[in-house]
Amino acid sequence: MVSSGGIFLAKAGVAQAFSDMAATRNSQLDDTFYQAADSFFPANQKIGLTFDDITLATLYSEILPRNTQLDTVLADGLQLNIPAISADMDTVTESRMAIAMALNGGLGLIHYNMPERQQLSEVSRVKYHVQGLIQEPIKIAPDQLIGDVLKLIEERKFGFSTFPVVDEKGKFIGLLSGHVVKPRYATKKVIEALTPRKQIHTITKKELGKDPIARADKFFTEHIGIHKLIVVDDEDQLHGLITMSDVERITQERKAQFKPARDAQFRLICGAAVSATRNAFGELDRERILAHVGGLVERGVDVVAVSTAHGHSKGVGDTVKVLRDAFPKLPIIAGNVTSAAGVEYLADCGANAIKVGQGPGSICTTRIVAGVGIPQMTALYICSRAAAKKKVSILADGGITKSGDIVKALTLAQAVICGGIFAGCTEAPGEVVEISGKMYKHYRGMGSLAAMKSGSAARYGHEKADATRKVAAEGIEALKESCGSVDRVLATLIGGIQSGMGYLGAANLAQLREKARYIRVSPAGQREAAPHDVVELKTGN
Ligand code: XMP
Numbered sequence: 001m002v003s004s005g006g007i008f009l010a011k012a013g014v015a016q017a018f019s020d021m022a023a024t025r026n027s028q029l030d031d032t033f034y035q036a037a038d039s040f041f042p043a044n045q046k047i048g049l050t051f052d053d054i055t056l057a058t059l060y061s062e063i064l065p066r067n068t069q070l071d072t073v074l075a076d077g078l079q080l081n082i083p084a085i086s087a088d089m090d091t092v093t094e095s096r097m098a099i100a101m102a103l104n105g106g107l108g109l110i111h112y113n114m115p116e117r118q119q120l121s122e123v124s125r126v127k128y129h130v131q132g133l134i135q136e137p138i139k140i141a142p143d144q145l146i147g148d149v150l151k152l153i154e155e156r157k158f159g160f161s162t163f164p165v166v167d168e169k170g171k172f173i174g175l176l177s178g179h180v181v182k183p184r185y186a187t188k189k190v191i192e193a194l195t196p197r198k199q200i201h202t203i204t205k206k207e208l209g210k211d212p213i214a215r216a217d218k219f220f221t222e223h224i225g226i227h228k229l230i231v232v233d234d235e236d237q238l239h240g241l242i243t244m245s246d247v248e249r250i251t252q253e254r255k256a257q258f259k260p261a262r263d264a265q266f267r268l269i270c271g272a273a274v275s276a277t278r279n280a281f282g283e284l285d286r287e288r289i290l291a292h293v294g295g296l297v298e299r300g301v302d303v304v305a306v307s308t309a310h311g312h313s314k315g316v317g318d319t320v321k322v323l324r325d326a327f328p329k330l331p332i333i334a335g336n337v338t339s340a341a342g343v344e345y346l347a348d349c350g351a352n353a354i355k356v357g358q359g360p361g362s363i364c365t366t367r368i369v370a371g372v373g374i375p376q377m378t379a380l381y382i383c384s385r386a387a388a389k390k391k392v393s394i395l396a397d398g399g400i401t402k403s404g405d406i407v408k409a410l411t412l413a414q415a416v417i418c419g420g421i422f423a424g425c426t427e428a429p430g431e432v433v434e435i436s437g438k439m440y441k442h443y444r445g446m447g448s449l450a451a452m453k454s455g456s457a458a459r460y461g462h463e464k465a466d467a468t469r470k471v472a473a474e475g476i477e478a479l480k481e482s483c484g485s486v487d488r489v490l491a492t493l494i495g496g497i498q499s500g501m502g503y504l505g506a507a508n509l510a511q512l513r514e515k516a517r518y519i520r521v522s523p524a525g526q527r528e529a530a531p532h533d534v535v536e537l538k539t540g541n
Pocket residue numbers: 087088089336357358359360361362363364365366367397398399400417418419420421444445446447448474475476
């Protein structure tokens with residue numbers, strides 16, 4: 001016999017099941033109006049659409065924005081923890097920006113408007129920023145003078161003054177600690193001032209085990225007052241140095257939702273742009289390109305980007321091929337393109353990730369000057385379908401002004417590349433300028449005359465010397481309002497992306513791509529989307 005309470009529970013269960021079905025089921029009416037990418041874009045094939053031309057429809061959701069995952073794979077061996085890349089532009093990404101991007105889980109592409117040697121140093125700065133294990137610590141010889149060490153610190157601008165001391169065979173013989181590296185001891189020899197080997201706690205590489213940071217963390221807790229841990233092998237050869245401040249920073253980072261983007265050796269990841277350089281005869285300068293990228297690889301670069309305005313071209317394809325042959329495992333980004341044929345071509349040449357965008361950038365004039373380029377959402381749709389067939393990823397490059405644009409771009413692309421959004425940040429190159437009481441930073445297109453004179457002419461198919469002759473600039477010089485740190489800007493953008501994913505019930509970026517439904521927006525709809533008919537209060541938050 002079923003009790004009345006049982007009947008009630010059974011009925012409640014059925015009602016719950018029905019309401020669950022109703023919640024998750026798509027309505028046919030919705031499907032007629034809000035279409036998936038493969039219906040929506042072909043239905044709008046006669047018109048090029050960009051971010052503001054469309055909006056995304058909400059879907060039933062059990063996903064809280066804060067629980068959404070933003071990690072994205074761009075190539076084998078290249079994973080980001082947030083899908084954001086700072087553009088390879090000379091007013092956007094040098095080492096400071098790349099460090100900030102990687103610490104936030106993204107990637108910075110160091111620009112190439114600088115001598116190659118300088119670009120190598122910029123990459124090194126990122127790769128050696130904060131390390132768990134410093135594998136090549138600066139070593140001192142026992143017969144050096146303290147004065148020599150002081151000079152070294154001054155010349156190389158070291159922010160530390162404790163050094164391991166090794167003999168001529170690399171054997172660890174003691175530690176020169178910061179409190180003796182003083183001008184008053186300048187004429188003393190290091191051997192007289194060092195703390196000898198037998199008084200120093202060391203650890204072997206074997207003892208560090210699989211999680212060196214956890215092991216070092218335990219060591220520092222157990223040894224009060226010791227801030228440096230020397231790593232040796234069984235023969236006392238020096239193998240590295242772990243500092244307490246690095247360990248504390250990394251332990252802290254491990255608790256953050258979006259972890260820094262690091263390589264297998266726990267170094268921050270970093271990308272660098274390269275151009276399809278030509279020699280004096282106008283031919284691709286293979287030797288120079290290989291030497292340049294070889295240097296970058298030696299410095300630990302995680303990805304190179306062959307960056308040009310027209311990626312579906314022989315010079316770019318040949319450059320990618322040369323690099324693919326010479327560095328089979330190196331992730332390669334190439335571009336820019338806006339066509340399926342362009343994606344297929346670069347993928348066949350060996351690129352892993354293709355930059356999509358011709359003329360959408362905030363400082364671009366390509367569409368005005370050359371009459372060429374495709375509005376970004378249409379270009380992303382076409383390129384994403386070609387990319388899926390070729391098993392490569394695409395990067396939405398340019399035109400992003402707000403987090404909503406990023407959500408829309410990520411319904412089709414694996415990551416976004418932004419210039420203007422980061423150009424006003426403290427970490428972007430260049431000084432802050434004050435105009436009428438407001439703070440700004442310079443931001444210029446790589447196709448502006450000034451940037452081409454500094455080296456980016458090849459990106460636009462010109463010679464550097466051409467920049468003074470008959471050459472049409474495809475970019476402008478501009479100002480961006482100063483906007484604080486990259487951390488702050490990214491926090492707002494990530495909040496927006498997660499919010500968008502919550503509205504679509506997408507727990508991760510793959511689900512966002514799968515679930516997105518689009519509808520076009522009228523000009524009145526665009527006005528409705530922004531604050532209107534109010535006087536906005538600036539609260540200063
Ligand atoms: P945003 O909109 O983020 O765009 O400022 C950055 C992207 O714009 C591209 N870029 C240019 N495109 N002329 C162009 O037509 C230029 O001078 C120029 N400079 C940069 C580039 O793809 C960048 O990532």
